[in-house]
Amino acid sequence: MTGMRGLSVFISDIRNCQNKEQERLRVDKELGNIRTCFKNEKVLTPYKKKKYVWKMLYIHMLGYDVDFGHVEAVSLLSAPKYPEKQVGYIVTSCLLNENNDFLRLAINMVRNDIIGRNETFQCLALTLVGNIGGREFAESLTPDVQKLLISSSCRPLVRKKAALCLLRLFRKNPDVVSVDGWADRMEQLLDERDLGVLTSSMSLLVALVSNNHEAYWSCLPKCVKILERLARNQDVPQEYTYYGIPSPWLQVKTMRALQYFPTIEDPGTRRSLFEVLQRILMGTDVVKNVNKNNASHAVLFEALSLVMHLDAEKEMMSQCVALLGKFISVREPNIRYLGLENMTRMLMVTDVQDIIKKHQAQIITSLKDPDISIRRRALDLLYGMCDVSNAKDIVEELLLYLSTAEFAMREELSLKAAILAEKFAPDLSWYVDVILQLIDKAGDFVSDDIWFRVVQFVTNNEDLQPYAAAKAREYLDKPAIHETMVKVSAYILGEYGHLLARRPGCSPREMFSIIHEKLPTVSSSTIPILLSTYAKILMHTQPPDLELQNQIWTVFKKYESCIDVEIQQRAVEYFELSKKGAALVDILAEMPKFPERQSSLIKKAEDAEDTADQSAIKLRAQQQPSNALVLADPQPVNGTPPPVKVPSMSGSVQDHESAAQPHSQPNGALSKVEPQTPSADLLNDLLGPLAIEAPPGAMPTEERASTGAGVPDAVDGAAIVPVGEQTHTVEPIGNIAERFHALCFKDSGVLYEDPYIQIGVKAEWRGHHGRLVLFLGNKNTSPLTSVQAQILPPIHLKMELSLVPVTIPPRAQVQCPLELMNIRPSRDVAVLDFSYKFGTNMVNVKLRLPAVLNKFLQPIQLTAEEFFPQWRSLSGPPLKLQEVIRGVRPLPLPEMVNLFNSFRVTICPGLDPNPNNLVASTTFYSESTRAMLCLVRIETDPADRTQLRMTVASGDPTLTFELKEYIKEQLIAIPTGSRAPAPGPGPVASETQPASPAVTANDPGALLAGLL
Structure with a gap:
């Protein structure tokens, strides 16, 4: 260190800087000194060159660009x-990187x-x-x-580095290793006695066989001998023994290489390998030492993968399952997770279902684990091990867990429980009970396919019809039921309610009364089903009940002028048909049986079973990161929606094949009793597909990011449009992104500041018009010259900036008004391209302007009488969109109310009976929409405040989509503690930068000192 005193002094100077500006000035001074010394080659000794290059590296580690040397x-x-x-x-x-000249x-x-x-x-x-x-x-x-x-004269240290170096070169360019001449050499390398060289060579072999295993068949017996040497003979030097385990890294890599070979034909080699695997399985246990556990379990789980790949005998499979059963009951969560995951994989690729059933109780216990990842693995395992013998127990456990499960798992839980109930139902009455319980407990997460399927079973089985009708009648007695339950109960009672006529509380008049009580709470998509039910009740009432007939006719007359064509047509036709008396029985006859066909849910479940998982190569490929692009669904064409997407059992997205939907007689409009696309009301929302399509005219988030039109995901203050080559870059004072976000929620403050200038903003908003005043303040005693400002507006804003002076005098402030008008809804932001010259330095910055969507919102508070009619009139996408939002910053409800108020969306208290939900309203102004009412509903989960479900509705599809995405961005990414002072009327004063600590944890100087 005595010879590098200059470097030590420089590092000390950097650590002693009080703020970022001082550090930058010290770095600029040192870079100028280094550049000068490099130009004078006569006095540049090797020692000085070494010292200056060390300084360059340190400056580079601090984050500064080093473009010379x-x-x-x-x-x-x-x-x-x-x-x-x-x-x-x-x-x-x-x-330097690989592309540097x-x-x-x-x-x-x-x-x-x-x-x-x-x-x-x-x-x-x-x-x-x-x-x-x-x-x-x-x-x-x-x-x-x-x-x-391959040199025998080189020391192991050099050969070890050579193997790793060749591995990197092979990964970058596989053609550099010739298969013809290298296979024999790899076989020789596997005979190496030095474990360091052998471990590095095994890493190279794994890469080679993954690319072409057929060329390296001769290496397979060598790999088995290496495992024998390590696991059975334990012929390992002390320095390669880790907590009593002989070179665990080499064991893992060797077993991984073996999984790339399809099979092992030689009986002797296969027997030797299974002996080694048997020893590994028998010799692994859970101990208190964490490091030893990690190493031994890395070897163990790789051995389990190899056992599955080799399709071992059932005795060894039983031993593996027993070992995994012991692991899923330990306290360490990581081991429990790996145990469940490997048990699921073993279930998929081998026939060990009966053995795994012995651990069913412990797997069900894991379903209640605090860790959601463990709960997911337990759910996958329960789904895979279910059959006729244990279906009732597993489905009952899933229904119990459904009541307490978080939003993230309820949809998957509901789907899997419905599939298991249908696939392994011991009798159809039990199946009906399960599906009705499912709808009752998680109606928001139950797709229409599930209740369509129940209707099919009830229609096709006469013995089941009285039981299903009685159960549907029981659920209608509950004070609050989900809209899906209203649909299925009304439909079943309309078709088969007459079978219960002799039971108490089941007369036609009583059934009409209990169903009609639900009508005010349902959405427009459910009303057609209720009207059909009323017509069926009237048909089955013989002799006619005049009082009941008048009540039903009153309902039909009410909806004869409904704006919804489907509801209006049904009401008119049912009213006219009901006047025909006995002829109504012939027209609205009982529902015909559905043709027998496979359930779409079971079909998707079968398609999801990947029989190719027996290949370890495919298992490895699944673990590699994917570069595939996820494409958005196509927009509707001519009003026809694209196929709905639902998650399959494997987590992929597949086309949703519609099940046979309940219908009435195939005569004109009466044949269209099947539900339309469900829309949500305030109390009974249906959770649609999580991938909500953008309405026409709204740009998807991915496309917005690629075009640079929207707000960047990373709030780092970077310019939105590409920045050209700049003569000089100054370090801004304060965080530009935080200043921008602060101004999004208030109308005055500092937008940007550096050592030379401060830019303040003051704004006024009225309807879809706005006026911003930019305050440009010169902080120095010298003038700022060559001042230029240009607005880069998005297409939804009309903006006009007044003339900006070319020179700003010393210690002076100028005002530049900016007039703007909002054309249509959009989250895109305008950019201020601002540049000036101070001395010889030319500075250019690009700043987002806070003319954002919420500036054109005007809060409005609605009563229940005003809110509910508007909410029901906006039925379904694209006017009403719904999404589950995860990763939300946890907030108590009062703070969330304040948050919504801050971006001009007013909470309407008392409209939602659930105390964990919020209902809000606001008015949006633009030239295209004028004053447009917007309605919002937020449903929170008290058990998990990091997720919620949001429904947004308005009369404009683009506005609905943009407002939903805007609120979502604020809930997830709004910065905490953002503060920005408002600009004063006089000269702009600079803010004080807090002092930096003398030494930070990641100080590159400490690392560099170690190299010296």
């Missing part, structure tokens, strides 16, 4: 002494060190090549690296 760093690679060469290799590795200068220097005799220099060169990789290095240096790897 690369040649000097690369030139140190050819230095004859180790200190200078070490600096060259380290700095080149950090500053300077690497061409280094190829010959690196090659000279690789083929040289100095082992230290060889290690430095191999480390550089392994870190950077790149096609040019691969094409030029691969033969030399291969020679080092």
Whole structure:
């Protein structure tokens, strides 16, 4: 360190800086000094060059751009002494990447060190090549690296680095390793006695066999012998024994390589391998030492994967299941998770269902684990192990858990419980009980397919009809039931309620009364089903009950002028048909039987079973990160919605095949009694697909990000439009993104500040018009010249900025008014492209302007009489959209009320009887929509405040989508504690920057000192 005093002093100066501005000035001074010294080559000694290159690396680690000195760093690679060469290799590795042109200068220097005799220099060169990789290095240096790897004269340290270096080159360019000549050499490398070289070579083998296993068949017996050496003979030096486990990393890599080979034909090799696996399975247990547990279980679970891949005998499979059963009952959550996951995989690829059933009680206990990931794995396992013998127990447990499950799992739970009930029902009455309980407990998360299927079973089984009608009548007695329950109960009672006529409380008049009580609470999609039910009740009432007939006729007359065509047509036709007396019986005859066909739910479940999981190669491929793009659903064409998407059992998204829907007689409009797309009302919302489509004219989030039209996801204050080449960049004072977000919720404050200028904003909003005044304040005693400001408006805003003065005098402030008008709903923001010159420095910044969507909202509070008619009139997408939002910042309800009020959406108290829900309203103004009423409902989960369900409705599809996305962004990403002072009338004063700590935890100086 005595010889590097200049570097030590520089690091101390940086640590002692009180703020970011002081640090930047000190760095600029040092970079200027280094640049000057590099230009004077006569006095630039190797020592000085080394010292300055170290400083460049430290500055680079601090986060500053170092755009010079690369040649000097690369030139140190050819230095004859180790200190200078070490600096060259380290700095080149950090500053350059594989696409940098300077690497061409280094190829010959690196090659000279690789083929040289100095082992230290060889290690430095191999480390550089392994870190950077790149096609040019691969094409030029691969033969030399291969020679080092197979050389018998090189020390193990060099060969180990050569194997890892070759692995990196192979991953970047697989063609560099010739299959024909390298298979035999890999076989020789597996005979290596040094475990360091062997471990590195095994990493290389895993990559090679994953690419082409057929060329490396000769390596398979060698891998089995390595496992025998480690697990059975334990022929391992002490330094490679980790907590009593012989080289666990090498064991894991060896078993992973074996899983890329399809099968093992040789009986002797197969027997030897199973003996090793048996020893691993028998010798692994849970102990208190965490490090030993991690190592032993890494070996164990890789062995389990290999056992499944080899399709071992049932005795060994039973042993594996017993071991996993012990693991799913331990206290350590990670081990429980791995146990459940591997038991599920074993269930998928082998026939061990009967053995796994023995652990059913413990698996059900895991369904109540505090960790949601463990609960998910337990649900998957229960679903996979269910059959006729245990279906009742498992489905009952799922129904019990459904009452307390969070939003994130209820949809999947409901779907799986419905599939299991249908697939393994011991009798149809039990199936009806399960589905009705499912709808009662989780109606929001039950798709229409489920109740359509119940109707099909009841219609096709005469013995089941009285029982189903009696159960439906029982549920209608509850004070509050879900809209889906209203649909299925009304339909079943309309068709088969006459079978209960002799039971108490089941007369036609009583059934009409209890069903009609639900009419005010349902949405417009359910009303057609209720009208059909009333017509059926009237048909079955013989002789006619005049009082009941008049009541039903009154309902029909009420809806004869309904704006909904479906409701209006049914009301008119039912009213006219009911006047025909006995002829009504012939027209509205009993529902015909549905044709027998496979349930769409079961079909999706069967399609989700991946029989190819027996291939370890495919299992490995599934674990690799995917680069596939997720495309949005197409927009509706000619008013026809695209196929609905539902999650399948494997987590993918598949087309939803509609089940046979309940219908009436196939005569004209009366044949269309099947429900339309469900829409939500205030008390009984149906949860639609989570992937809600954007309405026509609204741009999807992914497209907005690609076009640069919307607010960036990362609130880092970066300009929205690409920034061109700048002469000089200043460090802003304060966080630009936080200032912008603060101004989104207030009308005055500081938008931007740096050492030379402060830009303040003051705004006024009236309807769809706005006026912003930009306050440009010069903070220095010298003028700011070449001042330019340009507005880059989005297409939904008309903006006009007044003339900006070219020069701002010293310590002066100028005002620049900006007039704007909102054309249509959008979350896109305008950008201020602002530049000025201070001395010789030209500064350019691009700032988002706080003319955001909520500025054109006007809060309004509605009563129940005003809210409910508007809510019901907006039925379903695209005017009413619903989404489950996860990752919400947890807030108590009073704070959430304040949050909504802050972006001008007013909470309407007392409209929702559920105390955990919020109902809100506001008015949006734009030139295209004028004053448009917007309604919002927020449903929270008291057990998990990080998620909620939001429904947004308005009379404009684009406005509904944009407002929903805007509120979602605020709930997830609004910054906490944002503050920005408002600009004063006089000269703008700068803010005080808090002092930085002397030493931070991630201070690069501490790391650099270790290298010195």
